[in-house]
Amino acid sequence: GVKDQTVKNQVKLVATADATSIVSATENKVVALVFVNQVTTAKGATNQRVDSSRVLVTLTRGDGDWRISKLKPF
Numbered sequence: 001g002v003k004d005q006t007v008k009n010q011v012k013l014v015a016t017a018d019a020t021s022i023v024s025a026t027e028n029k030v031v032a033l034v035f036v037n038q039v040t041t042a043k044g045a046t047n048q049r050v051d052s053s054r055v056l057v058t059l060t061r062g063d064g065d066w067r068i069s070k071l072k073p074f
Contacts, residue, residue, distance in 0.1 A: 010043035018052075028061040033074065 005011075015038045023031040034057050040049040058070035 011040065012042070013038055013040045015039075023056065030059045030066075032057045032059070 015036050017034050018037045019035040021033045023033050025031070034055045036053050036055055038051045038053070040051070054074040056070075056072040056074050057068060058072075059066045060069040061067075
């Protein structure tokens with residue numbers, strides 16, 4: 001039901017990282033605190049919904065590339 005209503009109302013969600021901070025770091029692992037703002041709009045709506053959240057993002061290095069290995073709401 002949620003998917004059908006989302007498609008019908010053309011709901012759009014845009015998330016942006018507003019700020020970041022390193023919590024811990026080693027040569028092959030970084031934990032960052034990311035402050036995220038989400039703006040949700042729907043077709044025909046005159047207002048937007050803005051939600052803020054924080055996420056702990058763990059990045060690990062493998063083969064020279066950094067990849068997200070864990071996301072945890074904070």
